Amino acid sequence: MTDLAQVFRDHHGRVLARLISVLGDFDLAEDSLSDAYATAAAKWPANGVPASPGGWLVTTARRRAIDRIRRDRTYGEKVRLLAATPVTPAGADDEPVPDDRLLLFFACCHPALARTAQVALTLRCLGGLSTAEVARLFLVPEATVSQRIVRAKAKIRDAGIPYRLPAAEDLPARLPAVQAVIYLLFTEGHTATTGDRLIRAELCAEAIRLARILHHLLPAEPEVPALLALLLLTDARRAARTDRDGRLVTLPEQDRDLWDRAQVAEGRELLVGALRSGAAGPYGLQAAIAAVHADAPAAEATDWKQISGLYQLLATATASPMVHLNHAIAVGMADGPAVGLRLLADLDAAGRLPHSHLTAVARADFLSKVDRAAEAAVAYEEAIAQAENTVERDFLIDRRDALLRSAPEGKNP
Structure with missing residues (x-):
């Protein structure tokens, strides 16, 4: 049921939020929405998807909730409360869902x-x-x-x-x-x-x-515009992150002409305003890092020294292992892959690296740059085993295979 799966992805959160606000009960809202999905699976193939599927689901789930409550007399008061709640008028099931x-x-x-x-x-x-x-x-x-x-x-x-x-x-x-x-x-x-x-x-x-x-x-909370700035600056690269076939394109290989410059400009303006309002917090620092990337006309012009410094500040502000990993990557880009490998080893020994395929990817990338192809291939294998996104896994397989093809004879694992 492809249409229902898409409706779930697009509307589930808003519909459930609406039901929780009306019913005042998480479990009842979730159970009633499950009933509504079951009804949709039975009716939509024959009747078609409603013009506003979210509104249809709210109305149907609300009715199922009343049915559930009526089956348990201890919830009589809830029935009366629900009965007093305005009901979507008959024939208006396609009304938009309130946010x-x-x-x-x-x-x-x-x-x-x-x-x-x-x-x-x-x-x-x-x-x-x-x-x-x-x-x-x-x-x-x-x-x-x-x-x-x-x-x-x-x-x-x-x-x-x-x-x-x-x-x-x-x-x-x-x-x-x-x-x-x-x-x-x-x-x-x-x-x-x-x-x-x-x-x-x-x-x-x-x-x-x-x-x-x-x-x-x-608007007066500095980290609020900083968060919006971060999202806009990061999302601005979306069109360049995959090719026409949906394959992953790394940041250095992206066509920067595809970046949304209007989003970049808006994000930068929000960031400047946030920084003027107070000291940079975690979102402000991450937005500043995204802005440095956005300012680079080409990958080789990226100011990795500045990025590594910002990540150092971020690592001080948060205990996130992903921040420590990203700091190590930035240092490796600024000071060379050998330095990056040493920092990864230090973080690993201290137990500060995340249990993520991205750790193995960073190690593989640095190892390949210092001509340690066999070890890089092993790191890629580790990343491939951990990656659960098909696009990422296919990209890593391609990187590993290219590395093995280019390695001098006798150095393959």
Whole structure:
């Protein structure tokens, strides 16, 4: 059912957010939406996909929720509350879905929950990501994320945490978690962890849309425009990141004429404003790195010294292992691959490298540049085994095969 799968990708988060706001119950909303999907799978092949599938799903799921509640008399009060909620008029099932998503991001990021639980719950339930995808973003086992989500739901239910926008004075305390959700939603869209597409453009667009709303809501917070700047500057390269056949194109090989210069200009303007408002935080530093890349007319003109310095500041501000990896890569680009390899080895010994295929990719790239083809091929094999995105895996296989073909006789592994 290709159409239903696409509807799920495009509308799931918004529809679920709307249902949670109406029903006030995560589990009931998810179960009712599952019922609606089942109904869609049965009806849409014959009747066609509605003009506004999201609105259809909200209406259908809401009706299924009422049916579920009526089966349990202890929920009689909920039935009365739902009956008082305005219903989509008959014949108007194709009304657009109201966007309650960002409001519920703030509701889910309640201070009663641990930060990791806030972000995991919101990404899973409102961001539309699978538990496995959330786990890969956090670089932790899937079971760990599942437990966090279950505990968070239970705490929200037992504590009676309301699903509504908190008071204005409470927004700043919840802002970091909400920003993390938007950032990670974009991260998954920028490079999908699984599947046969490198980029999930719908997630990138949604993250940028939410970042714009957040900027409108809290324009005086310096990290808010910085986050939007980061997303715009990074997303500006989207058209150049794959070729016509969908194959990955690395940053040095990209056609920079394909970069969206309007997005670059907007991102740079937002970044300048954010930096004038206060000291650069994690998003401001990452946006500055993206701006340095955008300023380089060609790959060889990239100011890697400046980028490595910015990553050093970022490593001081955050404990993220991916930041340490990226700092090592930047240093290797600035000071030479041998230096990069030494830094990777030091980070590995200190347990500060992420458990990611990108670590093996960085090692393979540096090894190939210092004529250690056999070791580079082994590193590529490690990366290929870990990569779950088909586009990335195919790219790594091509790199490994090209390395083996070019290696002098007797030096192949």
